[in-house]
Amino acid sequence: MISNYFKIAFRNLLKYKGYSFINIFGLATGMAVAILIGLWIYDELSYDKYHQNYDRIAQVMQNQTYNGQVATHTSMPHKMAEEIRNNYGSDFKYVLQSSWTSSHILSVGEKKFSKSGNFFEPQVTEMLSLKMLKGTRAALNEPNSIILSESYAKAFFGNADPMDKIMRLDNKTDVKVTGVYEDLPYNSSFREMYYILPWQLYLSTNPWIKNMDDPWDSNFTQAFAQIGDNADMEAVSKKIVNVKLNKVQQDDRRYNPQVFLHPLSKWHLFPEFKDGKNIGGRVEFVWLFGIIGIFVLLLACINFMNLSTARSEKRAKEVGIRKSIGSVRSQLIVQFFSESLLVVALAFIFSLVFVQVALPYFNELADKKMTILWTNPIFWIVSIAFSIITGLIAGSYPALYLSSFQPVKVLKGTFRVGRFASVPRKVLVVLQFTVSVTLIIGTIIVFRQIQYAKDRPIGYNRNGLINIFMMTSDLHKHFDVVRNELINSGAIIEMTESGSPTTQVWNTNGGFNWEGKDPGLAVDFPNNGVSHGYGKTINWEIVSGRDFSKEFATDSTAFVVNESAVKFIGFKDPIGKIIKWNDKPYTIIGVIKDMVVQSPYAPTRGSLYHLSKDSENVMILKLNPNKSSRESISKIEAIFKKYDPASPFEYKFVDEEYAQKFGDEERVGKLATFFAILAVFISCLGLFGLASFVAEQRTKEIGVRKVLGASVMNLWQLLSKDFVILVLISCFISIPIAYFYLNGWLQRYEYRTGISWWVFIVSVAGALLITLLTVSFQAIKAATANPVKSLKTE
Template sequence: MLRNYLKVALRNLLKNKVYSFINIGGLAVGMAVAILIGLWIWDEITYNTYHQNYERIVQVMQHNLYNGKRETQTSNPYVMAEEIRSKYGSSFTYVLQSSWTSGHVLTYGEKKATKTGNYFEPQVTEMLSLNMLKGTRTGLKEPHSILLSESIAQIYFGNEDPIGKIMRIDNNTDVKVTGVYEDLPYNSDFREMTYILPWELYLIMNPWIKKMEDPWDSNFTQTFAQMAANTDIEKVSAQIKNVKFNRVSSFDRKYKPEVFLHPMTKWRLYSDWKDGVNAGGRIENVWLFSIIGIFVLLLACINFMNLATARSEKRAKEVGIRKTVGSIRGQLIAQFFSESLLVVMFGFLTAIFLVQLSLPFFNEVADKKMSVPYLSPVFWLLGLSFSVVTGLIAGSYPALYLSSFQPVKVLKGTFRVGRYAALPRRILVVMQFAVSVTLIIGTIVVFRQIQHAKDRPIGYDRNGLISMLLTTPDIHNHLEAVRNELKSSGAIVDMTESTSPTTSVWNTNGGFDWKGKDPELAVDFPNNGVTHDYGKTVGWQFKEGRDFSREYATDSMAFVINEAAVKFLGFEHPIGETVKWNNKPYTIVGVIKNMVVQSPYQPIRAAFFHISKEQESVVIIKLNPKLSARDALSKVEAVFKKYSPATPFEYKFVDEEYAQKFGDEERIGTLAAVFAGLAILISCLGIFGLSSFVAEQRTKEIGIRKVLGASVLNLWSLLSKDFVRLVFVSFLFAIPTAWYFMNQWLQKYEYRTEISWWVFVVTGLGALLITLLTISFQSLKAAFANPVKSLRSE
């Protein structure tokens, strides 16, 4: 019986090639989208699961009251781990201190490059369950040792055994390779940790740390932990709540530090905080794309149902004959479900091909490294189950509808589908275009929000700016010589050192006091140490006062502040006002326009700049616009090599770093645009199939009208107006839906665009135009047909 069902189904597919193509093509595209989104969601929800202790690893974080708001941070005092171990050790298997993942120059022989890694306490190999390929898991117990990832070991040593080899860090410290571990996967928060150095070495290389008067006063490291078996994260988090509050000075208690544990299971999807409360994060994108995947697949199923029911009159006699010769309704339902499942299976195989074809592009856009798990039985089981469910959904309405025909009426020729028979099809078409139009409106709003943020004044000139990390003291020790030589060569406009890059904040400070300040107000501001030439290098835009100058010795105790700081301090005339920092008086000499340093979607923070007397983290250079970037950089490289021959010349363009701030939103927008386009494609396939059927159904009517003098335009209008009405109705449903969801999405941005009326108009006109273009082919084909041929059978 099943064999017969499949044979009949295959014959029907081959007999109606256009409808088969539309059905299989539409389902294939819909299923391909669903599979891609499924792979993306799986990658997101399995983030960090490479680590065997995934469910018990936590990060120690803290809430603090800064500037009147509850802020959440991942940085801790360097003594945090030891304090928790000593007082709450029974609740943890490991509590480990770590540096931030940062770049250091690794040198072996003639090979040298800046690679990213961490300083970590020795038990990191166990906590992160690193797969050691060579060497020992306890290699970090030696202060001057290093563990390399497999890829880094391959770069530096090739097929040579790296164990025991000596490498140099930042051209000033030798370390011995004691182990090689398997590269961490791309969906791990530690993926950029390409080497690990001992925490003890970090303290040795930074002797100022142990000389700090109050080790609890500064937050500059990270703390990770693994919970002991049978411990409750929430309960332990409550126990350690005051671990920092009990150790800080009475002054720092104003910040009301509250320590808590954030589990690894939530790092990826629940990383946003607002007023000390978790506000979600990427989980919103997971839900968003889940809904999009379901709806795109639903559109493909709607196509199948529409085309199957539209052709019901052609299948009516088949149903009548089958029932007459003894087929029961259950057998007919099985027949139609068999056809549906066959179409879906063809669609699934085509979808796998489409997924494989589009995966490189999808990975690039989504910033992923996913692959189709062909060798996984679970994937095929899910794929087949998914296909069966899709087949049942897509074939449910046709099977139940067609199998209900009465054989007597059908075979007598008195069967009529009725005036309301097309109503379900119209409802489904309205659903299709409502979903498609909603996706298009959403995509436009996302890109408008991105462009709105990109058009925001950033307060400095990022064109021609490059930044370089200072991993060795060579350039700092000869800063003026390097600057003068580069300016003389014409390669640069100016050059400066800075605590932080122009695109992020690496340093904040408290301890500020000023006239009129509330004594109970705890503050923390970005406080950037710079050289005198910082303003000229980045192109500060002054509102009041002046820039730092070597002509004024007093500028060593001066501040340049931004507009946000003026507003926060409450100064009506800030120039000449005094602000105390750690009880030392600083005079405000200049006010600059707000610089967009952190998120372009958030308000600008109050920021301070002062002259630094120490080596800072970053060199910022303004290239000469009169030279090509290539020529200017070659001159800069030559001078840098002269003064720091052992350091690789590596730099980043500031405008490219700034562009990365829009990465997440641009990925969402691009993916949404692709999915919206595919949704429209699927909807148009359905419209094309339906218009083809309607034109075929009304062939004789069109012939008669043409004989009676109807023009091509009249006939085109006759065949098009019903579909235009449906699109208009779908638009009425899409407008409020799109406005509601996109307005909710925009609320998470402080600096956001408005949803303009023209977005809906443009989308509506676009949807209407696409619909007319889709149906015009069949409409005009029918209108231009020879009426003699249409009426010959009469």
């Protein structure tokens, strides 16, 4: 019996090839989108679960109040881990200090690479449950040891055993390979940690740390913790809240540092804080794309339901005959569900093919490294259950509706579907295009917000600027010689040094006072140490006063400040005013326009710039605009190699680094565009099928109208009018929905665009144009048909 159901179902698919193609292809597309989004959500939700202690690991963070606001930081004093261990050790299994993940030069003979890694306390191997391929988890106990990721070890040593091999770190220190660990997955927060060095080595190679007057005065490291097996994360977090407040000097208590634990399970999906409170983050995208996936699949199901119910009259006689020879309604229901499940099964097979083909592009778009989980039983259980549910939902209305026909009326020819039979189809079409138009509007708004931020004045000229991060002090020592050779070569027009790259803030300071400052106000400003020529190199815009100059020896105790700093401080005429930094007076010599060096969506922070002899983190070069970039870079590399042969030559264009600040938003925009296109495509596929059916159903009417003198344009209007009205209804429903949700999304950004009326006009016009193009093919085809043939078919 069951095999007969599927035989009949298969014959019906072959009999109506056009409708079958639309059903299967549409469903396959919808299911492929659902699978892609499902894989993306699975990857997001499984972030960091590679680490066995996932539920018990946290980062130690702090809230501080300065400039009148509460800000949240991951940076810590280097004594933080030790202090927590000493006073709250019973609640923790590990509390470990770590450096920032940063690049260092490692070399073996002539091989040298610059990759990122961390200095960590030895127990990190246990805390992160690293899978040691060589050595043990005690590999970092030796003071001059290093453990490498599998891929990084292979880059240096190939297939040879790397154990006990000596490597050179930053051309200063020898370290011995004591272990190799399995590469961390792409969806790990520590994925860029290609090697780990002992924390004691960090302290010994940076003697200034031990010589600090107050170890609690500076935040420059990170601290990670694993709570005890029986401890509660929230309870332990509350215990350590005042650990820093109890150690800082009286003057620093104004910052009111509040320490807390941020669980590893929230790092990826809940990274954002506002006023000291966790406000979410990427989890919003998980919800958003999950909802989009459901709706896109629903659109594909709607196509199936619409085309099945639309063709009900064609199958009414079949139902009547089968009922008259003894078929009961339950058998007919099973028959129609069998057809539905066969369509879904075929669609599922095609959807897997679509996903396999689309995954490389989708991974690049979403910045993922996902694969279909072929060997994961949960994937198959969910997929098969998902397919069955989809088949039952898609086939429910046709099965229940068609099986209810009365055989007597059908066979006597008195059966009529009724004037309201098309209402459900119209409702479903409206639902389809409501979703599609909402996605179109959303896509436009996302890209408008990105473009709005991109068009924001940034206060300097990033064209032709490159950042070169200095791993050793060799270039710094030969700065003047290198600069002169580069300018004489014609490769650059200017060059400078800076404590921070042009597009980031690496250093902030407190301890500032000025006339009229509220004694109780704690302040913290980005304070970048630069060399002479910084302003000329990046071409910052001076509003008043002057730039740093070698002609003024007093500039060693001078500040150039931005407009936001002047506004915050409250100086009406800032030039010549004094700002004390740790009780040392600095004179404001210049005011510059605000430069966007952090988020392009946030207000610019008040910032200070001072001359520093120790600004050896970054070299910034302005390429000669009259020379090709390739030629200039080649000359720069040759001269840099001459004075720093131990370092690999690496550089970054500032405009490319700035463009990366839009990465998340552009990724969301591209994904939204991808899904919007598919949603519109699926909707149009269903519309095409319905238009084809309507044209077929009204063949006689069209023939009669043509004989009576109707033009092709009249007939095109007749056949297109109903669909246009439905799409217009969809647009009027989607506009308030889109406005409500997108307006809420934009509130996340302090620097944001508005929602202009033209966005809705363009979206509605686009939807109507797509509808007319979709329907017109069938409408014009029917309108231009020979009426004699149309009437003969009757």
